Amino acid sequence: MTKRKRSEERGCRTARRPRPAQEPKQHLYLLLDDWERGYSIRKVDVEAFDSDTNTPPKRFTEPPHVRSWNFISHASKIFAMKAKEASPAIPAFDTHTMSLTISPWPSCRAGYLEDRTEYLADPPPYDSNAPWSWSTINSPLPFYNVQILCYALHPDGRTLFVSAGSRRKNLPSTFSFDAERLEWAHHGNWLLPFAGQAYFDAELEAWVGLARDKESSGYLCSCDVPPVAAKLTSPPSWKLGQDKMFSKDSELHRGAKLVYMGDSKFCLIESLFHKDDQHSLSDLCDGCPLRRRRVLHMTTFGLKYNKVGNLQIMLRQAHACMMFKRPHDFTEPSLEPLEPLAFWI
Structure with missing residues (x-):
C-alpha cells in the first residue's frame, strides 16, 4: 500500500506546500540628464546585453522624469534629494509601481548635513495614520561630507564603514556607523582601498569596488572585511584585480560606476x-x-579568485552602450555628476 493511501485511510492528507512568492525581477536603472526640465529614468534589462562590443546604442521607451542634483536608492525607490531651499519635500520614484511618492524633509533641514544627522525611519503601517517622519541621531559625524572617499555596508546589514578625513585630527581615517545603536566608531588612521561605494560579495567573502589609487585607476579590487566589534583595527588586506576595466587617462573618459547585481x-x-x-x-x-x-x-x-588567489573576471562578459544628449549648455562642471547615476533595483 502506498504512503498516500495509508494517510487517506487514517483521515489525513498531506497538504501541498505553498509556492514561495517570486521576488520581482531586478533591473538596472539609469538616470540621464537628457531632458530640459529634469532627468530621465531608463529601465535596462541586462540579460538583453550582447556579447558584441560593437552593437549600436539601444533605444528605450519614453521614461518618467524628475529633477534633482543628488539621488539615492532604498528598497524599490529612487529618492531625488533636491536642494533643500528649493523643495518642500523629497520625491521618490517607486520602480515596482512606476509611481511617485513624497517623503518630508526634516524640520531642521537648514544646515543639518554638517552639524547633525537625521535619518528617515521605516514608513508606518499601511493602515496607520501616523506620519512618516525623521529622527535625530545624537552621535555627530566624525568627518565632513566632502571628505568621504569610499563606503561599504558590512555583511551584518547594520554597520556602514566609511573612509574619510577626520574632523579632529585632520587625518584620513575609517569609521563605522551602527544603524541600531546610532553610534559612530573610529577604527584607525587608515583607508579602505576603494573609490566610492564597495559591495560585499558573499562568495568571495570580501568587499569589491573600484580601486582608488591613481596607479590602480581602472582596476577592481577586493578587500577583507574588518571586524565590527574592535574599535581600533589594523588595515585589512586587499587584492588588486588583474583586468583593467577602463582608462581614466582617456580624454573621453568622464567617470565610472560599479553596481552589484548579486x-x-x-x-x-x-x-x-x-x-x-x-x-x-x-x-x-x-x-x-x-x-x-x-x-x-x-x-x-x-568575479572569482583563480587558483593562485588573484582576482579575475571568470564569467562571461556582456556589453551594451547607449548615447544621449544633454539639453543644457552649462559651463559649471559641478552641475553635472561625473559618475553615472545607476541603481540595481
Whole structure:
C-alpha cells in the first residue's frame, strides 16, 4: 500500500506546500540628464546585453522624469534629494509601481548635513495614520561630507564603514556607523582601498569596488572585511584585480560606476564624451559650444579568485552602450555628476 493511501485511510492528507512568492525581477536603472526640465529614468534589462562590443546604442521607451542634483536608492525607490531651499519635500520614484511618492524633509533641514544627522525611519503601517517622519541621531559625524572617499555596508546589514578625513585630527581615517545603536566608531588612521561605494560579495567573502589609487585607476579590487566589534583595527588586506576595466587617462573618459547585481555578478557603467564631438572642455571660450553628447558603456561580468588567489573576471562578459544628449549648455562642471547615476533595483 502506498504512503498516500495509508494517510487517506487514517483521515489525513498531506497538504501541498505553498509556492514561495517570486521576488520581482531586478533591473538596472539609469538616470540621464537628457531632458530640459529634469532627468530621465531608463529601465535596462541586462540579460538583453550582447556579447558584441560593437552593437549600436539601444533605444528605450519614453521614461518618467524628475529633477534633482543628488539621488539615492532604498528598497524599490529612487529618492531625488533636491536642494533643500528649493523643495518642500523629497520625491521618490517607486520602480515596482512606476509611481511617485513624497517623503518630508526634516524640520531642521537648514544646515543639518554638517552639524547633525537625521535619518528617515521605516514608513508606518499601511493602515496607520501616523506620519512618516525623521529622527535625530545624537552621535555627530566624525568627518565632513566632502571628505568621504569610499563606503561599504558590512555583511551584518547594520554597520556602514566609511573612509574619510577626520574632523579632529585632520587625518584620513575609517569609521563605522551602527544603524541600531546610532553610534559612530573610529577604527584607525587608515583607508579602505576603494573609490566610492564597495559591495560585499558573499562568495568571495570580501568587499569589491573600484580601486582608488591613481596607479590602480581602472582596476577592481577586493578587500577583507574588518571586524565590527574592535574599535581600533589594523588595515585589512586587499587584492588588486588583474583586468583593467577602463582608462581614466582617456580624454573621453568622464567617470565610472560599479553596481552589484548579486551572486558575484557586477555591472560597470562608464560615462564618456562622444568621440565625434570636436570641442574640448579645455578650449572653452565665449560662444564655444560644449560637448553635449554622452555615451554610456555597460559591461556585466562575474568575479572569482583563480587558483593562485588573484582576482579575475571568470564569467562571461556582456556589453551594451547607449548615447544621449544633454539639453543644457552649462559651463559649471559641478552641475553635472561625473559618475553615472545607476541603481540595481
